Every structure is written in structure tokens, then in C-alpha cells.
Amino acid sequence: MTTTAEQGFWHIAYxxxxxxxxxxxxxxxxxxxxLSFNAxxxxxxxxxxxxxxxxxxxxxxxxxxxxxxxxxRALANSLLIGVSATVLATALGTLAALGLxxxxxxxxxxxxxxxxxxxxTPVIISAAGMFFFYSELGLAQTHLGLILAHAALGxxxxxxxxxxxxxxxxxxxxxxxxxxxxxxxTVFRRVQLPLIAPGVVSGGIFAFAASFDEVVVxxxxxxxxxxxxxxxxxxxxxxxxxxAILAVAVFxxxxxxxxxLTVEWLRRRNAx
Amino acid sequence: xxxxxxxxxxxxxxxxxxxxxxLVLPLLVFIGVTFLAPLANMLVRSVHDPVVADAxxxxxxxxxxxxxxxxxxxxxxxxxxxxxxxxxxDRTLGQVATRINRVQSGLRSALTRTARRLGNVxxxxxxxxxxxxxxxxxxxxxxxALREAGDRYTTRHYLNALDLQRDPGGSIVRQPEDRRIYLIxxxxxxxxxxxxxxxxxxxGYPVARLIAHAPPRRAYLLxxxxxxxxxxxxxxxxxxWIVLLQNQGVLNDMFVFLGVIxxxxxxxxxxxxxxxxVAMTHVLLPFMVLPLxxxxxxxxxxxxSAAESLGATAWQSFWRVYWPQTLxxxxxxxxxxxxxxxxxxxxxxxxxxxxxxxxxxxxAFHMQSSLNWSLAAxxxxxxxxCVAGLYVLYDRVVGIERMRLG
Numbered sequence: 001m002t003t004t005a006e007q008g009f010w011h012i013a014y015x016x017x018x019x020x021x022x023x024x025x026x027x028x029x030x031x032x033x034x035l036s037f038n039a040x041x042x043x044x045x046x047x048x049x050x051x052x053x054x055x056x057x058x059x060x061x062x063x064x065x066x067x068x069x070x071x072x073r074a075l076a077n078s079l080l081i082g083v084s085a086t087v088l089a090t091a092l093g094t095l096a097a098l099g100l101x102x103x104x105x106x107x108x109x110x111x112x113x114x115x116x117x118x119x120x121t122p123v124i125i126s127a128a129g130m131f132f133f134y135s136e137l138g139l140a141q142t143h144l145g146l147i148l149a150h151a152a153l154g155x156x157x158x159x160x161x162x163x164x165x166x167x168x169x170x171x172x173x174x175x176x177x178x179x180x181x182x183x184x185x186t187v188f189r190r191v192q193l194p195l196i197a198p199g200v201v202s203g204g205i206f207a208f209a210a211s212f213d214e215v216v217v218x219x220x221x222x223x224x225x226x227x228x229x230x231x232x233x234x235x236x237x238x239x240x241x242x243x244a245i246l247a248v249a250v251f252x253x254x255x256x257x258x259x260x261l262t263v264e265w266l267r268r269r270n271a272x
Numbered sequence: 273x274x275x276x277x278x279x280x281x282x283x284x285x286x287x288x289x290x291x292x293x294x295l296v297l298p299l300l301v302f303i304g305v306t307f308l309a310p311l312a313n314m315l316v317r318s319v320h321d322p323v324v325a326d327a328x329x330x331x332x333x334x335x336x337x338x339x340x341x342x343x344x345x346x347x348x349x350x351x352x353x354x355x356x357x358x359x360x361x362d363r364t365l366g367q368v369a370t371r372i373n374r375v376q377s378g379l380r381s382a383l384t385r386t387a388r389r390l391g392n393v394x395x396x397x398x399x400x401x402x403x404x405x406x407x408x409x410x411x412x413x414x415x416x417a418l419r420e421a422g423d424r425y426t427t428r429h430y431l432n433a434l435d436l437q438r439d440p441g442g443s444i445v446r447q448p449e450d451r452r453i454y455l456i457x458x459x460x461x462x463x464x465x466x467x468x469x470x471x472x473x474x475x476g477y478p479v480a481r482l483i484a485h486a487p488p489r490r491a492y493l494l495x496x497x498x499x500x501x502x503x504x505x506x507x508x509x510x511x512x513w514i515v516l517l518q519n520q521g522v523l524n525d526m527f528v529f530l531g532v533i534x535x536x537x538x539x540x541x542x543x544x545x546x547x548x549x550v551a552m553t554h555v556l557l558p559f560m561v562l563p564l565x566x567x568x569x570x571x572x573x574x575x576x577s578a579a580e581s582l583g584a585t586a587w588q589s590f591w592r593v594y595w596p597q598t599l600x601x602x603x604x605x606x607x608x609x610x611x612x613x614x615x616x617x618x619x620x621x622x623x624x625x626x627x628x629x630x631x632x633x634x635x636a637f638h639m640q641s642s643l644n645w646s647l648a649a650x651x652x653x654x655x656x657x658c659v660a661g662l663y664v665l666y667d668r669v670v671g672i673e674r675m676r677l678g
Contacts, residue, residue, distance in 0.1 A: 007586065010586070014478060014482075015482075017475075017478055018478055018479050018482045021475045021476075021478070021479045021557075022479070022494070022497050024475075024554065024557075025497060025498060025500075025501050025554070025557060025558075026497055026500065026501070027516075028509065028512035028513055028515075028516055028554065029500060029501060029504055029508070029509065029512055031512060031515060031516060031522060032508065032511065032512050032515065035515060035522075042520070043514070043515050043518065043520070043521065044515070044520055044521055044522050044525050045522065045525070088302075092298055092299040092302050093299060095295045095296075095298060095299065096295060096296045096298070096299035096300070098292075098295045099291075099292040099293065099294070099295030099296035099297075100292070100296060100673075102288060102289075102291070102292035102295075104287070104288035104289040104291075104292055105289065105292035105293060105296065106289050106292075106293055109667070109672070109673070111296055111300065112672050112673055113663070113664075113667060113672055114300065114303065114308070115296075115299060115300065115303060116672050116675065117303075117307075117308075117663070118303065118307050120611050120612075120659060120663050120666075121311070121615070121656070121659060122614070122615020122616075122617065122632055122655060122656075122659060123615070123617060123618075124615065124617040124632040124635050124636055124652070125311070125314070125615065125635070125652045125655060125656050125659075126307065126310070126311070128314055128635060128639050128648060128649070128652050129310035129311045129313060129314035129652070130306075130307075130310045131639070132310065132313050132314055132317060132645070132649075133309055133310035133313045133314075134310070136313075148306045149306065151302070151306070152302065152303055152306040152307040153307075155299060155302070155303065157677060159299070160675055160676070160677055161677060163673065164676060206677060209503065212505075213505045213506055213507070215506075215507060215618060216617060216618065220639065220640075230505065230507050233505075233507045233508075233511070234507065234622075237507065237510065237511060237514065237622055238622065245511060246511070246515070249505070249507075249508040249511050249512075252504070252505045252507075252508050253504055253505075253508060256500065256503040256504040256505065256508075257500060257503070259503055260496070260499050260500060260502075260503040264492075264496070264499070
């Protein structure tokens with residue numbers, strides 16, 4: 001038998017280890033935030049910043065990003081492609097999830113496997129294949145091509161979240177509505193959709209976030225006119241490192257936290 | 273609603289199976305066209321390349337009967353001369369020369385120079401004329417290479433991707449030592465993926481356990497700490513690691529300040545394998561913690577307490593009661609992390625330097641820089657088969673329909 005003192009030691013060691021892992025997860029993201037207010041073009045804390053010297057901190061990189069036309073064009077592209085791809089992915093994904101949740105669906109397992117495959121296929125392979133194929137169709141270097149590509153990559157997220165939500169849906173509600181004379185479309189629109197809406201919205205947010213962060217397909221298929229925020233960051237990291245990308249990074253972190261809190265809020269609402 | 277008349281006329285309504293299939297069909301068609309067709313197209317490209325065959329049909333036709341030991345006869349030289357000139361006119365010569373050059377390097381200049389100078393040659397004998405322009409036409413190896421490059425369907429790119437080639441006799445042999453690149457990369461990708469998966473399990477397991485058995489409010493807060501990196505842009509996280517690990521970065525500055533290392537002894541923690549490894553672990557850790565957490569939170573706390581009250585040590589109650597029940601989560605997390613790791617591209621490309629590159633980076637290199645698309649497709653084909661195999665395994669072990677996000 002171990003003594004209580006020994007157990008206490010191991011417990012504290014365990015908590016300490018977990019604290020380190022949490023620090024590993026979060027610290028790299030947090031460190032970006034103060035550095036983005038650096039007055040100097042460095043990627044590290046200057047002495048002035050550490051002394052909390054007001055002159056060492058500034059908003060210059062934020063100003064630079066806001067005033068830069070390339071970044072605003074990138075934002076417009078990201079929003080256009082992201083929103084269009086999300087609408088497409090959410091509509092198709094929700095319909096498919098309704099079918100897949102039906103035990104009568106033939107070859108259900110195989111179909112699910114195919115529909116989820118874009119999520120696990122290495123993105124370099126998807127991007128290479130899409131580049132060849134979309135070029136032949138004349139869709140490379142067009143917004144439409146990227147919208148279709150991002151929609152394809154986003155649908156698995158919608159299928160997964162909506163299927164998960166439908167697992168908690170009581171089929172008797174649909175039957176009850178139908179028995180009172182509602183047609184299939186009315187049942188879906190008035191009964192089922194409002195109840196699974198949290199799952200649909202979560203799926204949409206996942207799909208949007210996936211498109212908003214996608215860089216490899218854009219790298220292969222997009223031209224200058226289709227540069228998105230991640231694509232712009234990619235060049236920023238590879239070519240001309242400037243703290244401006246830290247300012248953009250902070251903006252993306254804020255986005256991520258908003259997405260995350262919304263999805264978690266919807267999940268808890270759904271669980272209740 | 274026209275439900276009633278429908279029933280009256282006795283028209284059969286679609287059965288539930290058909291109705292379900294009709295709901296899934298639009299997405300299946302969409303994914304088929306926008307995603308699966310491109311993959312199929314890529315796989316075809318890895319074995320099919322018609323450029324040389326289309327440009328030099330007559331030459332290749334005649335080469336089919338050639339014995340491969342002596343130089344071909346005059347008729348073949350004449351056919352090639354004519355087709356080279358035509359190809360130069362059609363502006364396909366560059367593509368043709370590039371492809372033949374990949375079979376035997378050095379032939380690009382032979383082809384382009386020959387095509388350029390042949391314009392001044394009025395009449396045969398073509399063999400002497402061509403050998404006069406470039407000595408390569410006096411070697412049988414050149415013609416063998418031409419014949420090989422002329423195959424419409426070929427396994428050459430797959431052999432190449434596995435550091436193999438065909439010798440003149442047609443049997444498969446390894447590439448010369450200095451040209452073996454890809455097997456090492458596949459091997460490195462495998463090792464890195466296994467390493468990252470193991471590390472994720474080792475550090476993710478205790479954390480998932482802590483979250484799963486914390487009181488609800490605290491568990492929620494801790495879960496958010498795991499989810500923030502999960503949701504944060506990959507490029508942002510990679511940037512973070514550059515900021516932290518680079519030579520003039522935060523960590524090195526801190527070490528120098530604390531006197532751990534001298535200013536001239538700054539550690540190279542990024543743009544090498546260390547950078548790839550650390551950043552990959554950071555990115556993939558949530559994919560390990562989340563499935564572990566969801567399995568662990570379903571295990572009642574009383575079980576381990578019961579085991580311990582019956583005399584088991586803390587270790588025994590963990591190893592014999594708790595661990596076996598978490599195996600589904602361990603399997604799900606490890607497979608998911610491993611699948612994502614072997615196809616990893618962005619992080620190694622940005623922080624891997626020259627020693628931290630994985631197989632995906634080589635595919636990108638052949639797509640964007642060397643423009644050897646057939647080889648890129650073959651490397652992609654091999655990687656795709658590996659991922660597909662793991663995906664099927666995941667479905668068997670965990671079940672795709674049980675995949676959850678966040």
C-alpha cells in the first residue's frame with residue numbers, strides 16, 4: 001500500500017504535468033497577441049516592451065494591415081469563397097445527413113465513408129487532383145472553382161455534425177406531425193429543421209472555418225485574383241516576414257474563439 | 273397536399289430506403305464530381321501520359337520491331353527527323369523533350385538541338401546527319417529511352433516513386449544509390465507520424481483524464497483550452513512556433529537572458545526536424561485529447577474507487593480497470609492523429625527547413641517546381657492508398673459514423 005504522502009506527491013506531479021501540457025497548447029497562441037503590438041519590426045519582445053514603455057507598444061501593424069489593399073482584397077475573397085462554399089456544403093450536407101440517418105438507407109456505411117473521405121484525404125492530394133481536373137474544365141484560377149473545391153472539403157463537417165444531432169431526434173415527432181396531415185416538406189420545415197438547427201449551424205460554422213483556413217488548394221488553384229487571407233499569410237511567412245502577419249493572426253484568433261464559443265453554446269443548447 | 277389522391281389512385285409512394293437514397297444522392301453526385309473525379313483523374317495521370325506517343329507515332333511504331341541491341345535502321349531515323357520537325361512546328365517539342373529527358377537525363381538538349389538544326393538538312397542519309405548534330409543518336413541507350421518514354425501507359429512513375437527502375441533487359445532493379453530519395457522520405461514520414469502519435473498519446477492521455485473527471489464547470493473551461501488551438505488557424509499556430517522557436521525568437525531570447533545558453537550558442541529549434549515535430553504535435557494533440565475525453569467521461573468514477581477499496585494499488589486499478597475501458601478512445605485518437613500526420617504538408621513546408629520535409633512536401637515540389645506531374649501523381653497515389661487503408665481500418669475499429677468534431 002502506498003502512503004498518503006506518496007499519493008499526494010504523485011497527484012501533484014500529475015497536475016503539474018497536465019498544467020505543462022495546457023501551457024504547451026495555449027502559450028504559443030497567447031504569445032502572438034502582445035507581440036502584435038510591437039513598435040519595432042521584430043518577432044520578439046524588445047526591452048522597451050518588457051519595461052512596459054508606452055513607446056515600445058504601438059498599433060502600427062494593425063494600421064498597416066487595415067490600410068493595405070492586398071489584405072482587404074484577401075478578406076473579401078475569403079468571405080466570398082467561404083460563405084458561398086458554406087451555403088452549398090450546408091444545404092447538401094444536411095440533406096445527405098437526413099438520408100444517412102435513416103436505417104433504411106441502402107449501402108449506408110459505404111456512402112458515409114465516401115462522403116467523409118474529403119476530410120481525411122491529405123489535402124496535398126486533394127489539391128493536386130483538383131488542380132489537374134479543374135484546369136481541364138477551365139475552373140482553375142476562378143472563384144467558382146475554389147468555391148466548389150472548398151464546398152467539397154467542407155461537406156464532411158456538416159454531415160458529421162448534423163448526423164450526430166439527428167441521432168438525438170425523436171422520429172415519433174415526425175410521425176405525429178404526419179398523422180395530423182402534414183406533408184413531408186412541412187414536417188421537415190416546421191418540426192425537424194427547428195430541432196436540428198443547432199447541428200446545422202454548427203456544421204456550417206465548421207465548414208466556414210475550414211474554408212477560411214484553407215491554403216493548399218488556393219495555393220495550387222488560385223491566381224492573384226483569388227488570394228485569400230491564409231494565402232496572403234502563407235506568402236507573409238515564407239517571403240517577407242513582417243509583424244503585420246501577427247496582427248492578422250490576432251484577428252484570426254478572435255474569429256476562432258468566436259466560432260468555438262458559438263459551437264459550444266449550440267452544443268450545450270442541443271444537449272438540454 | 274396531394275397525399276390522399278395519390279393513395280386513392282394506388283400509386284406506390286417511394287419506400288423509405290429509396291427516399292433516404294434520394295436525399296443522399298445530391299451530395300454523392302457533388303462529391304463525385306468535385307472531389308472523387310479529381311482523385312481518379314490524378315490516379316489515371318500517374319500511369320497514363322500520351323504526350324510523347326502523340327508527338328512521335330511513326331517513330332514509336334517502327335521502334336516496336338527494333339531489336340534494341342544494334343542502332344536502328346535509316347527508316348527510323350527518317351521518321352524521327354520528320355516528327356521532330358513537326359513537333360517543333362506544333363510547339364510540343366519542349367514537353368516531349370522534358371519527358372524523354374526524365375527517362376534519361378541529357379536527352380533534352382539532344383532533342384532540341386537536333387530539331388533546330390534539322391531544318392537546314394535537306395535530305396538523308398538521316399542517321400549520319402543526326403549523329404553529326406548530336407552524338408546521342410549513335411547510342412542505343414537513347415533509342416531505348418525514346419521507346420520507354422513513348423509508352424502511353426506506364427508503371428515507370430510508380431517505380432520511380434519507390435526508387436526502382438527497369439534495366440535495359442526489362443527487369444526491375446533499384447535506382448543507383450545517389451538517386452534514391454523517396455523511400456527515405458516515406459520512411460521518415462512513417463517514423464515522424466509514429467513519433468508524433470506516440471507523443472500525443474503520452475501527453476494527451478493524462479490531460480484527457482483530468483478533464484473527463486473534473487467537476488463540470490472546470491471541465492468545460494479546461495476543454496476550451498484544448499478547443500482554442502483546435503479552432504485556431506493552422507497558419508496562425510505555425511506562425512506562433514516560428515515566433516517562439518526561431519534563432520532570435522522568444523525562447524532563445526529567454527534562455528540567453530537566463531544565462532542557460534550564451535548569445536552565440538542559440539539553439540536551432542526551427543527550420544529542421546525539431547520544428548516539424550513540435551509544431552505537428554501541437555496541431556494534432558487536440559485530435560487525440562477529444563476522442564479520449566469522450567470515452568473517459570463515460571467511465572464511472574466509482575469503478576476505480578471500488579477497485580482501490582478492494583485492495584488494488586492505484587497502478588493496478590488504473591491498469592486493470594481504467595485503461596482497458598479507454599482503449600476505444602486510444603484507438604480512435606491514435607488512428608486519427610496518424611492518418612492526419614502522414615499526409616501533413618503545411619507545417620513541414622513552413623517550419624521544416626530542408627531536413628524536416630515529409631512526403632507531401634515532395635509531392636508539392638513535383639507539382640510546383642519540377643513540374644513532373646506524373647511522378648507527383650504516383651507519389652500521391654501511394655500516399656492515398658496508405659491513407660485509404662488506414663481509413664478502412666478506422667471504420668472497422670472505431671466506425672466512421674461515430675466520428676465527432678470538437
